Amino acid sequence: MKLKALFFTVGLLPMLLFAQEGVNPYISKSGKITYRYEFGDMSATYTLIFDDFGNKECVDIAVSNAGNVDHSRTVMTQGSLFVINYDEKQVMKFPLESNGESIDEYSGSSTGGIDLKEMVASSAKNKQAAKGQELVLGKTCQVYQFNESEGYKGKYWVWNGFVLKAEYLDENGEHTFLEAKEIAVDVSIPGKEFELPQDFEVVDMTETIEQMKKLQEIYGVPDEDAE
DSSP: OOOOSOTTHHHHHHHHHHHHHTSOSOSSSOEEEEEEEEETTEEEEEEEEEEGGGTEEEEEEEEEETTEEEEEEEEEETTEEEEEETTTTEEEEEETTOOHHHHHHHHOOOOOOOOHHHHHHHHHHOGGGEEEEEEETTEEEEEEEEEOTTSOEEEEEEETTEEEEEEEEOTTOOEEEEEEEEEEESOOOOGGGGOOOTTSEEEEOHHHHHHHHHHHHHHOOOOGGGO
């Protein structure tokens, strides 16, 4: 299980991958989970909100770093992804099939993170790998451990298809920690959670992403390990 080094992927990858696979990402119809997230000197409040079994979903992130707070929200609905930057008063529209790296490059989100979707998928395939049970917010979670050849090691706690807690050390000994502080499933979600600000500038990235895809087809995708 390869864990990404981009905080943006914490919320974005579940949305992208499940949408592209054409499946419902959750067994619960709706829900809202608020996490506390720490990576190095950075701390963040990360809130996942979804409805209609994940066909409508948004991730709200407020990152604190060196006294500054960056607030953004990613919304997936109606076949598109929208990245809202509240500080810049800007909305960036991406085609649903865009990959996380492309969106991250143009949205400006680039801090450390955990791939929650991959953790859930891994736990579903390897149920016998669970190392016992522990309570998080009163929920009985299966606890999984990992120790990768790249140097990543840690644990994550899964309840009913949701990662409620995760922590690991990377190859440099940098500590990452994520823990749910509030959780509510099968609750009423106001439609305004998925609405876009009406007075923000809208930048449509569809043509730019298509050009990037064509260039990749011609020249190939750079090997990250070689950089």
